[in-house]
Amino acid sequence: MERINQTLAQMMNRKEVRDAYESIRRRTLEHPEVVSFLKAHPELDETAVEVGFTKLSEYAEQMDGKKLIEEQAVIPGHQPMLYVDLGQIAIRYEETVKHRQARRQKEMDRKFKSLFLPEEVREASFESFDWSDDARKIALRESMRFVSGMKTRQKVNGLYLHGSFGVGKTYLLAAIANELKVADIETILVHAPGFVSEAKRKIRTDSFDSFLTSFQHVPVLLIDDIGAEAISPWVRDELFGIILQYRMMHRLPTLYSSNFSGEELETHFSIDGSPQNKMKAQRLMQRISTTTTQIELKGENRRR
Structure with missing residues (x-):
């Protein structure tokens, strides 16, 4: 495990990797629905956001505002939904109206x-x-x-x-x-x-x-x-x-x-x-x- 952590640390020191991560982080935290979600849950502190960042990113990568980006959907025809579970950021998937109708x-x-x-x-x-x-x-x-x-x-x-x-x-x-x-x-x-x-x-x-x-x-x-x-x-x-x-x-x-x-x-x-x-x-x-x-x-x- 220590060796893996060392490898990850070395990767993060590389400028291109660091820049890519910062781009994802910025895009995620500036996503309007992520912003709305965090405002609606002031109980989520910085630690909770850091721990749940992958969930926020998973959401942001699939959504254009409130609309699912079909070609980037993790589950075709299903839209990610952010929620809080026991003080932690969580994500679930719900069938879209369009998919349900089809x-x-x-x-x-x-x-x-x-x-x-x-x-x-x-x-x-x-x-x-x-x-x-x-x-x-x-x-x-x-x-x-x-x-x-x-x-x-x-x-x-x-x-x-x-x-x-x-x-x-x-x-x-x-x-x-x-x-x-x-x-x-x-x-x-x-x-x-x-x-x-x-x-x-x-x-x-x-x-x-x-x-x-x-x-x-x-x-x-x-x-x-x-x-x-x-x-x-x-x-x-x-x-x-x-x-x-x-x-x-x-x-x-x-x-x-x-x-x-x-x-x-x-x-x-x-x-x-x-x-x-x-x-x-x-x-x-x-x-x-x-x-x-x-x-x-x-x-x-x-x-x-």
Whole structure:
């Protein structure tokens, strides 16, 4: 220990080291927040300041006034705070408002999984939805009622939004998902054709069961553009059928958008129109119709 002290003493005798130390000392003790802290604690004498100087310096090096210098943060996203503990200067770290907001946003984003859809749907909102005619007002009202029911933990039916191309069905589903995200309710919004393609790929791997389970168990499932997928008995019975049966039994709401009315979607699911396929299509449509409120969206194609 004596040898180390001798080495430190020799270093401090070097002019460049001494000048550097004095620069740090001056910068620290002249830092406006350090000055305010010491004025607020007159019980801290010179000895306490000397003993706690490294804490003061640690604070001053990271702070520009009251603002954290992000690139110099000891703990990213956390701001140093000076305080007195048993007569000694101490330092602790608290999460900044900016970091807390960013973390909260990431947590919310994890609640809203959007699969096989463009990123712009993440910006959808009720406020921006065009409700210029009666049909669209009904669609918006029912969407808001659904969200309100979910927030208050009521058992609510899903929605089946149908209408022609580009009238805003996908946008409204995404707006619902965004509202639920803010309420910490987990959702998956999936584009039916992409979902079916991914399911076919997963069936060739060991991950299909977990893939299927995630859609069965998610609190709110939104299926966009159902009826646009390439249909087959496997897609109808082993994919949609299994997921929707589970969700119906456990009263987990599912929402849909489609270019087809309910009757047209049933025809789509009947594939070749054979009696067996018609019966299976009816069975699947019963799971959809009994668990949703059907709403027709009208209007011009907004994608043009």
